Amino acid sequence: MASSQAIDRQIDQQRHRVFTLAYYTLGSHQDAEDATQETLLRYWRNASRVAPDRVEGWLVRTTTNVCLDLIRKRKRSPETFGNEASEATLQAAASSSPGPSDRAVSAESRQQLERKLAELKEPFRSLLILREVQGMTYDQIADALELPLTSVRVYLHRGRRLLAQQLEASPHCSPTPEHHTPKKISTGGVRR
Amino acid sequence: MTPHETSVVDCDAYMDAIDQLIDGELAGPALEALENHLASCPLCVALVDRLFAISNDLHALPQLTCPDRVIEAVRTHHRSDRAPIAARMGYAAICLAAAAALALVLFPWQLTAPNQPEPSSSAQLAEARQAIAKLSATLAQSDTAVGQETLRRGLVEPLGRAFSVVGKTKLGKWSAAMGVLIDASSTPEQSKDS
Known part of the structure; x- marks a missing residue:
């Protein structure tokens, strides 16, 4: 069994990952703090039952469940994603932005992306966050969410397309042409 | 085409x-x-x-930094979370230990009857009282897993000796029975802890 110090160290190492997942799932800084706190407390209470090589998966699964519980409990979708939401990401990205106007546009686009991401239904949202934002492999995601590998792939691909569709209406994203039009297409410019 | x-x-x-x-x-x-x-x-x-x-x-999208106040809140909650002690010890062990302590309080005359004292009984009564104090201290440490050996050495055996000295065989048997129940109520996880 891990000592209290070892658990404390583990929690300290994983808290940023947990918080990031919670934030992009819930779309609220305050809710993300609550979810992170609940998740880490649950881990502390159950650490003796979690094998050392399963800690990350356990935390991902628990964070997702805690976030979904919060959403259900508060009877709202993460649509409150708004000014508050982009504050954290603005702070995190401010240093890398090239200039004030670019930063403003970039921040708005990012906020739009975050909002649309948070509006996605499960499991698309969690899969996109875990794969694209947190850089987990398909195997890690399948293991963490206890889903078959093929399901992870299918949901992720569908999630990307759903997000693309939702972003098409966004003023900061260039529209994508309707793809499946029942007609023959003549192309001029060729890429690839 | x-x-x-x-x-x-x-x-x-x-x-x-x-x-x-x-x-x-x-x-x-x-x-x-x-x-x-x-x-x-x-x-x-x-x-x-x-x-x-x-x-x-x-x-x-940036990886975010979890505010320190979150981890501090987790630590504070964990420190004040005393509930797991019951799960670690087993409710039966706690109830029986409490019952034994109660017996000492309710029937002190049995331990101090005029015709009963033997040369070593007062020392063993003190040992039993120390055992109760140990149990209280152990209960107060929520972070410390309590194993069956701790309970046996710290409480059951001293109580058994104290009761047998004053000739209260029923209480002596009670104490032995408590040891059996503590064995039964300890889970594999508790054994690992100990």
Whole structure:
């Protein structure tokens, strides 16, 4: 069994990952703090039952469940994603932005992306966050969410397309042409 | 159909390949086939661009820093969380230990009856009282797992000795029975802890 110090160290190492997942799932800084706190407390209470090589998966699964519980409990979708939401990401990205106007546009686009991401239904949202934002492999995601590998792939691909569709209406994203039009297409410019 | 014309039917056949391309998992003849298709299909090119852009944008979202106040709150909650002690010890062990302590309080005359004292009884009574104090101290330490050996050595055996000295065999048996129940109520996890 891990000592209290070892658990404390583990929690300290994983808290940023947990918080990031919670934030992009819930779309609220305050809710993300609550979810992170609940998740880490649950881990502390159950650490003796979690094998050392399963800690990350356990935390991902628990964070997702805690976030979904919060959403259900508060009877709202993460649509409150708004000014508050982009504050954290603005702070995190401010240093890398090239200039004030670019930063403003970039921040708005990012906020739009975050909002649309948070509006996605499960499991698309969690899969996109875990794969694209947190850089987990398909195997890690399948293991963490206890889903078959093929399901992870299918949901992720569908999630990307759903997000693309939702972003098409966004003023900061260039529209994508309707793809499946029942007609023959003549192309001029060729890429690839 | 000219080399620069394509149809929806053709596009549908390439959807999986496009997803694999975005995942970075498309190679060999399948990649070549998709490239040939993209060369004649601007809509698929636009879709690929779009999906790549979304993937890149998501990838560029910052990893956030969890505020220190969250971890401090977790630590504070954990420190004040005393509930697991019952789970660690087993409710039966706690109840029986409490009952034994109660017996000492309710029947002190049995331990101090005028005709009963023997030379060593007062020392063993003190030992029993120390055992009760040990139990209280142990209960107060929520972070410390309590094993059956702790209970046996610290409480059951001293109580048994104290009771047998004053000739209260029923209480002595009680104490022995408590030891059996503590064995039964200890879980594998508690054994590991101890």
